[in-house]
Amino acid sequence: MHRSPRLLGAGVHTAGPGKDYPAHAHTSWELVYYVRGRITCPVGDATYAATPGTVLLTPPNTWHAEQSRTGYANRYLQVDAAAGHPWPRLCYDDADHTLRRVFDALVREPDTELRTILLAELDLRLRRAAAPPPTPAEQLVAQAEQLFEEGFATGLRIADVAAELGSSTSGLRAAFARLRDTSPQAALQAVRLRHALAHIRNSTLPLQAVAELTGYHSVSHLSRHVKATTGSAPGALRTTKPRP
Numbered sequence: 001m002h003r004s005p006r007l008l009g010a011g012v013h014t015a016g017p018g019k020d021y022p023a024h025a026h027t028s029w030e031l032v033y034y035v036r037g038r039i040t041c042p043v044g045d046a047t048y049a050a051t052p053g054t055v056l057l058t059p060p061n062t063w064h065a066e067q068s069r070t071g072y073a074n075r076y077l078q079v080d081a082a083a084g085h086p087w088p089r090l091c092y093d094d095a096d097h098t099l100r101r102v103f104d105a106l107v108r109e110p111d112t113e114l115r116t117i118l119l120a121e122l123d124l125r126l127r128r129a130a131a132p133p134p135t136p137a138e139q140l141v142a143q144a145e146q147l148f149e150e151g152f153a154t155g156l157r158i159a160d161v162a163a164e165l166g167s168s169t170s171g172l173r174a175a176f177a178r179l180r181d182t183s184p185q186a187a188l189q190a191v192r193l194r195h196a197l198a199h200i201r202n203s204t205l206p207l208q209a210v211a212e213l214t215g216y217h218s219v220s221h222l223s224r225h226v227k228a229t230t231g232s233a234p235g236a237l238r239t240t241k242p243r244p
Contacts, residue, residue: 005029005081007119010107014073021066029079030058031126033093033103036150037072038143041065043089051142053093053100057126059083070150075103079119091129099125137175140167144176144184152191153215158184193229196222201239210234 008028015021023042032055039050043064048056050072058064060083066072081087093099102122109115134142147161161184162172176184196214199205207219216222226234 003082005079005085005119005123007077007106007115008080009078011076012073012107013076015066015068015071017068017071019068019071021068023063023065025061025063026058026078027060029060029077029081029085029087030064031077031079031103031122032056032058033075033100035073035075035100036146038069038146039072040067040069042067046089048090049139051139052146053097053142055091055093055099055126055129057087057089057091059085059089070146075100075107077103077106077122087123087126088129091126092134099129137179140165140172140175141179144172145187148188148191152188152195153213156188156215158188189225192216193225196226197230197237200226200234200237207234 013021034050034052034054034056036052037050041048041050041056041064043056043058044062048054050056056064091099099122102118102125106115106118106122109118143165144161147164148156158172159169162169165172167175172184176182176187180187182190192214196210196216199210199213200207203210205213207222211217211219211222214222216225223234226232226237230237
């Protein structure tokens with residue numbers, strides 16, 4: 001029977017483009033959840049391509065490194081568990097970001113008893129989360145979504161995203177249609193809308209500033225998109241009112 005894992009430490013790591021993390025090894029397991037970026041990760045005799053939602057689980061005394069292609073951020077856990085503990089070496093989060101929520105909670109939670117409960121939940125989920133490597137189309141869509149998150153406020157064009165990822169525009173559209181049941185342009189607009197609504201609901205910024213910060217061509221463009229999606233004009237969604 002495997003002994004129960006025990007959390008030794010947890011934290012957040014961020015790095016800019018080209019800021020690699022050198023090869024190292026631990027006497028405990030290292031569990032890493034990648035939040036943003038594209039990273040090449042040599043682990044022992046294997047090499048993995050990590051994108052947001054990837055979880056890498058490195059056993060004790062295994063050399064590993066991170067090669068930053070775009071800049072990246074992760075959540076990491078140091079866990080005492082048997083070297084043969086039945087975890088996959090690689091798995092992927094689900095659409096509800098279940099694993100990320102548990103990783104984030106473990107990083108933030110100071111209470112030892114609650115951490116033990118959270119780690120037990122993570123242990124169970126990781127045992128069930130083993131999955132085959134993503135297909136080329138899944139990788140393409142995940143990388144495009146990351147570029148949308150990084151560049152939504154700019155004049156980002158789908159053709160430029162496809163070119164950066166080594167795909168044709170039609171190939172990118174086909175991948176989104178099959179895997180997300182939407183188009184790349186609609187996915188990019190959804191990212192812009194999410195950030196715009198956050199500004200509208202939680203700040204007193206003028207709508208012109210919100211439009212400029214979130215990649216909309218004009219206030220009217222922003223307003224049409226907000227109303228078409230929510231059924232309400234931007235002003236009706238304000239929860240933080242400007243001071244008189």
